[in-house]
Amino acid sequence: MIDLILLNIATLGIFVILSLSLNLIAGYTGLLSLCHAAFYGVGAYTTAILMTKAHFTFLPSLIISGFIAAFFGFLIGLPNLRLRGDYLAIATLGFSEIVKNIFLNWDSLTGGPKGISEIPPPSIFGIKFSAYNKFQYLILIWIFVAITYFAIKRLTQSRFGRALEAIREDEVATLAMGIDVTKYKVFSFIIGAFFAGIAGSLFSVFIKVVVPNSFDFMLSIIILCMVVLGGMGNNLGAVLGATIIYFASELPKIFGISSLIPPQFNQIIFGLILVLMMIYRPQGIIPRKKIDYETNIVKEMKLRNKK
Amino acid sequence: MENFNFSTILQHFINGLTVGGIYAFIALGYTMVYGILKFINFAHGEILMMGTYISLIIYDVFLNYFKTPFLIFVAFIISLIIGICFGVTLGVSVEILAYKPLRNAPRLAPLLSAIGVSIILSNLAAFLFGTKSKKFQYPFDNTPITISGISISPNQLMILILSLILMVGLKIFIDKTKTGKAMRAASENQKVASLMGININRIISITFAIGSGLAVIAGVLIALDYKVYPTMGTMAGLKAFIAAVVGGIGNISGAMLGGIILGLLETFGTAVLGLPVGFKDIIAFGVLIIILLFKPEGILGKKTREKV
Amino acid sequence: MILLYTKGLRKVFGGLVAVNNVDFEVEKNSITGLIGPNGAGKTTLFNNITGMDIPTAGDVFFKGKIITGLAPYKITRLGIARTFQNIRLFKDMTVLENVMIGRHFKGTHPYLTKNSFINAILGYIYVKREEKDIYNNSMKWLDFFNLKDFANEKAKNLPYGKQRELEIARALATEPELLFLDEPAAGMNPKETEDLMNTIKRIKELGVTIVLIEHDMKLVMNICDKITVLNYGKKIASGTPKEIQNNPEVIEAYLGREDE
Numbered sequence: 001m002i003d004l005i006l007l008n009i010a011t012l013g014i015f016v017i018l019s020l021s022l023n024l025i026a027g028y029t030g031l032l033s034l035c036h037a038a039f040y041g042v043g044a045y046t047t048a049i050l051m052t053k054a055h056f057t058f059l060p061s062l063i064i065s066g067f068i069a070a071f072f073g074f075l076i077g078l079p080n081l082r083l084r085g086d087y088l089a090i091a092t093l094g095f096s097e098i099v100k101n102i103f104l105n106w107d108s109l110t111g112g113p114k115g116i117s118e119i120p121p122p123s124i125f126g127i128k129f130s131a132y133n134k135f136q137y138l139i140l141i142w143i144f145v146a147i148t149y150f151a152i153k154r155l156t157q158s159r160f161g162r163a164l165e166a167i168r169e170d171e172v173a174t175l176a177m178g179i180d181v182t183k184y185k186v187f188s189f190i191i192g193a194f195f196a197g198i199a200g201s202l203f204s205v206f207i208k209v210v211v212p213n214s215f216d217f218m219l220s221i222i223i224l225c226m227v228v229l230g231g232m233g234n235n236l237g238a239v240l241g242a243t244i245i246y247f248a249s250e251l252p253k254i255f256g257i258s259s260l261i262p263p264q265f266n267q268i269i270f271g272l273i274l275v276l277m278m279i280y281r282p283q284g285i286i287p288r289k290k291i292d293y294e295t296n297i298v299k300e301m302k303l304r305n306k307k
Numbered sequence: 308m309e310n311f312n313f314s315t316i317l318q319h320f321i322n323g324l325t326v327g328g329i330y331a332f333i334a335l336g337y338t339m340v341y342g343i344l345k346f347i348n349f350a351h352g353e354i355l356m357m358g359t360y361i362s363l364i365i366y367d368v369f370l371n372y373f374k375t376p377f378l379i380f381v382a383f384i385i386s387l388i389i390g391i392c393f394g395v396t397l398g399v400s401v402e403i404l405a406y407k408p409l410r411n412a413p414r415l416a417p418l419l420s421a422i423g424v425s426i427i428l429s430n431l432a433a434f435l436f437g438t439k440s441k442k443f444q445y446p447f448d449n450t451p452i453t454i455s456g457i458s459i460s461p462n463q464l465m466i467l468i469l470s471l472i473l474m475v476g477l478k479i480f481i482d483k484t485k486t487g488k489a490m491r492a493a494s495e496n497q498k499v500a501s502l503m504g505i506n507i508n509r510i511i512s513i514t515f516a517i518g519s520g521l522a523v524i525a526g527v528l529i530a531l532d533y534k535v536y537p538t539m540g541t542m543a544g545l546k547a548f549i550a551a552v553v554g555g556i557g558n559i560s561g562a563m564l565g566g567i568i569l570g571l572l573e574t575f576g577t578a579v580l581g582l583p584v585g586f587k588d589i590i591a592f593g594v595l596i597i598i599l600l601f602k603p604e605g606i607l608g609k610k611t612r613e614k615v
Numbered sequence: 616m617i618l619l620y621t622k623g624l625r626k627v628f629g630g631l632v633a634v635n636n637v638d639f640e641v642e643k644n645s646i647t648g649l650i651g652p653n654g655a656g657k658t659t660l661f662n663n664i665t666g667m668d669i670p671t672a673g674d675v676f677f678k679g680k681i682i683t684g685l686a687p688y689k690i691t692r693l694g695i696a697r698t699f700q701n702i703r704l705f706k707d708m709t710v711l712e713n714v715m716i717g718r719h720f721k722g723t724h725p726y727l728t729k730n731s732f733i734n735a736i737l738g739y740i741y742v743k744r745e746e747k748d749i750y751n752n753s754m755k756w757l758d759f760f761n762l763k764d765f766a767n768e769k770a771k772n773l774p775y776g777k778q779r780e781l782e783i784a785r786a787l788a789t790e791p792e793l794l795f796l797d798e799p800a801a802g803m804n805p806k807e808t809e810d811l812m813n814t815i816k817r818i819k820e821l822g823v824t825i826v827l828i829e830h831d832m833k834l835v836m837n838i839c840d841k842i843t844v845l846n847y848g849k850k851i852a853s854g855t856p857k858e859i860q861n862n863p864e865v866i867e868a869y870l871g872r873e874d875e
Contacts (some may be wrong), residue, residue: 032415034422083603085414086347090548091599094592097545101589158742159719159749162708166716169705172667176699178691178720178789221422228419264430271430274423278416279408290767293711293750 006134010206012246013141014199017148019226019242020235021195024152026224027232028161029188030168032089034220035076035096039193041103041215043069043200048116048210049109058122062201069197070190072099077189096217103212115211122205129205137206144202148195153235155191157291164188165233218267222249225270228277231284240285245270318457319574325463327570328470332525333547334554334562335477336518342494342557343514344410349421350401351522352544353428356537358394358523359530360436362386363443370444383446391523398519399512407508425541433537440536443527466528473521474563481559490514494557542588549595555605564606569594618643618824619664619695619793624673626656626663626848633659635848636673641793646815646825648835648856651845652868657828658700660845661795665697666690677793692720696791698782700798700828706771710762710781713770714753717788721752756784760814776807780814793824800831812838836860844868 022036046065050056056064076095083091103110110116121129122140129136155161163184166174171181204210222245230241249266277284333355340348369382405424409417451458481487492500493510501507526535529543546569554565569591576590598605619641626634634656641647649657662668664675666687674683682690705713757763760780765773770781779799786794796815800808812834819825829835835842836856844852844859846868852859859865 026415030413030415032418083599086341086345086418087552087599087603089418090347090545090552091595093545094549094595098589098592101592154742159745162712162716163719165708165712166705169707170703173699173703173705174716175667175687176665176691176697176703177716177785178688179716180686180688218426221426224419224422262434264434267430268427268434271423271426271428275405275420275427276423278412278420278423279405282412282416288707290709292767293746294766 003134006138008247008250010134010138010141012243013138013145014203014206015223015226015242015246016145016239017195017199017202018223019230019238020148020152021192021199022223023227023230023232023235023238024156024164024195025188025192027227027234027238028156028164028168029185030085031185031188032085033076033092033189033192034089034217034224035092035099036192036196036223037215037217037219038076038096038099039069039072039196040200040203040219041099041210041212042072042193043197044204044210044215045103045110045116045200046197047201047204048119051119051205052116058124058205062198065201065204066194066197069200070194073189073191073193073196074186076193077186093217096220100212100216103215110212113212115209117209119204119208119210121208131208141202141206144198148198149235149239152191152195156235160184168233221274222270225273227284229273229284231286231288232282233288234284234286236289237284237286245273314457315578319578320571321457321459321463321467323571323574324567325466325570326574327550327567328466329525329528329543329566330547330550330569331470331474331563331566332521332528333543334551334566335559336522337544337548337551338554338556338559338562339490339514339518341551342559343490343497343511344406344417345557346406346414346417347421347548348406348515348518349418349544350405350424350428351398351518352540352542352547353425353432354394354398354401354519354540355522355526355543356432356535356540357397357428358390358519359526359535359539360432361393362390362523362527363441363530363535364436365389366443366446376447379444380446387524387527390527391520394519394523394526395516398515398522402511402515407511429537429540436537438537440534442534443530445531462528462531469524469528473524477517477521477559486510486513546588546591549591552603552605553594553598555608558605558607561605561607568606616643617641619675619677621660621664621675622673624660624663624675625671626659626668627671632848634663634670637845637848637850639664639843639850640853641824641826642841643792643824644819644822645840646819646827646838648839648842649826649828649845650830650832650835650842650859651851654847655845655868656848657845658797659848661697661797661826661828665695665795691789691791694790694792695795696786696789696793697795698779698786698797698799700801702778702782704770704778704782704785706769708770709767710770710773711750711753711757711766713781713785714756714788715749717756717785718749718752721788721790753788756788759787759817760784776803776810779803779811783814783818787818787823791823793826794818795826795828797828798830799827800829800834803831808834 018036018040022033025031025033043065046068047061050061050064051058076092104113121131123129124140156164163174163179166177166179167181167184174181226241226245227238228241229245230239231237248269252261333351336351337348340346340351366382366386369386370379373379373382401424405420406417409420445462447461449460449462451460481490489500489505489510490513492503492505493507497507526539529539547566550565550569551562552565553568554561554563572594573587573590577587617640621637621639624634624637624639625632637660639660649660651657659668663670666685666689669684674681676682677693677695682693705716754763754766757766760783762777762781762784765777770778773781783796783799800811803811808831815825815827815838827835827839839856842854842856842859843850844865851864851868852862854862
């Protein structure tokens with residue numbers, strides 16, 4: 001029982017990272033990206049390949065996975081940024097399919113439909129992970145959740161984050177403000193993809209098997225639902241959305257009643273969430289955060305004056 | 308690499324045109340909706356799928372009673388018509404329930420809603436009809452006719468003829484009839500069109516109806532050659548959307564042109580490049596990326612600048 | 616001194632010539648009006664100068680240098696700001712945040728790099744200082760427009776007249792030398808228009824050169840040092856308000872010929 005709880009909390013952590021990173025692209029910058037699972041998959045496969053075939057250790061694999069995923073983020077970002085929102089969505093979808101197709105068919109590198117298995121447990125700073133100790137993984141994953149959260153929070157609560165939101169609100173006006181919109185859009189893809197890659201890397205060592213079907217379009221939609229439900233453009237919202245959706249879909253399994261619910265039920269709920277949220281509460285459960293600049297700045301000035 | 312002589316090329320050409328015709332039917336639905344609402348109906352493929360399933364089910368029921376070739380063909384036609392009616396109703400209802408409330412919302416909202424509808428419908432179908440694919444019995448003898456090395460099946464012939472009739476018909480409808488003119492006006496400028504007394508809601512419903520109807524026809528044609536399954540709408544829809552983009556989204560002739568081009572590219576591409584089956588779909592996505600990079604407005608599209 | 620001028624500027628859309636060989640001049644520290652019937656090409660001219668559109672032919676010179684066809688964000692950084700005919704505020708962001716965006720490419724503490732991304736991750740303390748500068752500067756502009764009390768309101772909740780002012784405040788936050796205003800008085804009542812007039816005068820006092828597209832003749836004649844008139848994409852007159860008022864071609868353009 002404890003084991004099951006640990007497993008779920010650890011997996012939840014991975015989804016929180018995915019949700020936070022997609023929120024940067026979709027929530028803050030307003031880019032409808034339907035290929036987040038592809039970045040996730042790229043990260044997972046990179047780590048899997050590096051650790052099983054090249055015998056890299058975990059931390060270098062993790063970092064490389066992040067950067068390779070970020071590179072893919074750059075690839076999908078750049079040419080598509082001449083496109084409007086709806087075209088971009090389709091292009092990301094197409095990209096996602098191409099990536100999955102590559103996972104499925106490039107047998108020599110990715111192992112084809114079977115994927116890559118027997119990924120070794122990581123060894124970090126001398127601590128060798130036991131393959132069966134879920135608690136260690138949980139700690140590892142949630143450390144990265146914290147890192148991701150703080151990094152993205154810093155980014156979004158700054159000049160950079162404001163620029164992203166301005167782009168979401170009105171690109172033309174943002175250009176008139178002297179901001180290179182294309183550069184920021186590409187950046188947000190790169191950063192979002194980077195963290196998705198990190199999540200993928202963690203997934204790789206945790207689950208120890210990567211197969212193409214784990215990274216399909218439906219997963220991109222699920223992550224999108226997390227962002228939409230929790231609150232687009234709000235980091236806490238992304239965490240909340242991930243938590244709600246993850247447990248809602250896992251609860252039947254946890255309580256052992258999953259055989260009672262038809263498998264399509266979950267996904268129908270996701271679809272309904274998207275439709276209903278858009279019609280009735282597009283800002284999500286937690287709407288955009290109201291930053292009280294005055295208090296922040298005034299407090300800061302008072303502190304300085306005391307010194 | 309195959310042996311390339313005239314008859315193989317012609318064969319591929321016919322195959323490509325046939326596939327292209329089907330893509331064109333589906334692409335028309337996307338392009339007409341985009342023309343009026345400037346919005347991509349992600350759920351279009353699922354409407355296709357649902358309508359096809361209904362046709363299949365009714366057809367199977369009829370086949371229990373109708374045994375002669377003539378009656379079987381009649382049963383097919385009736386089932387097709389019922390399927391079309393169902394698809395049209397579904398398409399129009401989806402618009403009213405899930406898209407209409409979002410007509411003035413920021414552009415992401417209707418897209419997400421459409422994605423949601425798409426997911427609901429495909430899973431509903433899996434739940435109602437099972438995930439295993441089903442086969443549609445040919446309502447006629449489909450042995451291919453061979454003329455000097457080129458074979459063409461009656462089904463392919465039917466597709467080509469239907470494509471021609473429906474596309475010419477649609478063109479005439481859009482260009483000459485009052486409703487067609489209203490549709491064109493609405494896609495140019497919705498506000499002004501409504502000020503001229505055009506009932507925009509009615510025009511939008513008609514647009515969805517026509518698009519859905521054509522999609523169901525395409526779906527049944529696909530089902531005859533391959534099979535019916537809950538996610539058949541996704542891939543067909545995606546590729547048809549690519550066809551619409553290639554031809555110029557929002558442009559009806561563009562959708563037809565794009566469909567044909569994509570069909571030909573896929574057929575010739577697989578033959579020339581000798582791709583294994585798994586990679587066939589990559590051609591469509593590759594074409595998409597290329598057109599988005601070099602001419603995103605499509606072959607027949609106009610470069611629209613956002614009005615500042 | 617001529618701050619900005621266009622030479623033979625021409626913009627063609629398909630078969631339509633929207634701007635037809637226009638030589639447009641703006642004197643430094645002046646308020647220049649750009650008027651003409653609807654569809655005369657005024658906003659198109661604006662768009663071609665500010666980079667939102669690329670001219671088919673002709674050139675634009677700013678402070679003696681060619682700026683034709685530069686990306687809009689680069690033109691803003693050179694010192695040209697603008698407002699839009701249909702107000703383009705960042706609706707879901709607060710009034711204060713809207714102006715803060717105007718400070719984006721300006722707000723850099725000496726220790727920070729130009730790249731706001733690197734700053735955000737690595738330079739926490741300096742980012743705080745940078746935010747303080749941006750905040751103070753933005754509040755200054757809000758004060759100028761008497762919008763300070765609305766600082767934390769969402770831009771979309773402001774009354775129409777104040778939204779227009781906010782858009783101007785935001786443009787001014789970029790510290791331009793040249794400010795293009797596209798129909799700032801549209802939809803305003805006489806009192807609001809008079810307030811706007813005084814605001815524009817105060818902006819001029821700050822040393823900003825202003826170009827104004829407007830239909831409100833009272834405002835234009837009252838406040839402009841020089842007026843250029845466009846009709847069907849062509850410049851038909853240019854001069855002081857008095858000269859323009861008495862120009863027969865201008866009168867014809869607006870009112871039609873007498874014998875019709």
